[in-house]
Amino acid sequence: MHGSSSGRPALARGAGQRLLVVAGDSDVAELLCATLELAGYRIVAVAAAADAVARLVRERFDLVVVDATLPDVTALGRSRPELARRPPVLLLIDYESLDRIVPELGPGRRDYVTKPFRVADVLARVQILLRGTGTGAGRVGKGAVCYRDLVLDDTRCEARRGARVLDLTPAEYRLLRHLLVNAHRVLSKEQIGRYVWGGRRGDNAIEQLVSRLRRKVDQDAPRLIHTRRGFGYWLGRADAGA
Secondary structure, three states, rough: OOOOOOOOOOOOOOOOOOEEEEOOOHHHHHHHHHHHHHHHOOEEEEEOHHHHHHHHHHHHOOOEEEEOOOOOHHHHHHOOOOOOOOOOEEEEEEHHHOEEEEEEEEOEEEEEEEEOOOOOHHHOOOOOOOHHHOOOOOOOOOEEEEOEEEEOOOOOOOOEOEEEOOOOOOOHHHHHHHHHHHHOOOEOHHHHHHHHHHOOOOHHHHHHHHHHHHHHOOOOOOOEEEEEOEEEEEEEHHHHHH
């Protein structure tokens, strides 16, 4: 397994948790969504607090990232009996505004990062907030996620299928992780390209990467990596459905 030789600590990563990003500034929203998606989270973005409340009533999220400078941000702090579950909140806030009242979606599960923010700080605070919620299906230990006998240990950057260690390149590891945390969900080539390389790649490059990974992962039965022709790729037991 190949690792990074930069000597810099690895950025905190997710395991497919669902995050709601609430930001009116399109540049801030784009940066947050791209960063969090590349880090392994599933993202839904809205531009106003009222839209966020509507989504929270209808859907389940593991965490909410809120730009506290939104003009209608106080709408998130009002009593909401219709919210059966209040996820933890990470606030992005100007340093001068720290003494102001800020929305409390999750009592006791709230943190903040001052603006302008560093990506590493956002990822670290998100991980800390999620650690207290018990989210992250498929975890088998600190820093590890799994599906059946397939285990990825992010603390060691190591992948195993049963007792066999998989010799993966960094790109293969990122692809396998993206497939694993989205098990039974078809991922398009565009989604894979963004996650693995941070941008679009040609179909041929993605097909070759999937083919190499499949040869390494699926030496053991049952096969876990599958093609949905015309749509993309998914990971899981075929007899469990896609």
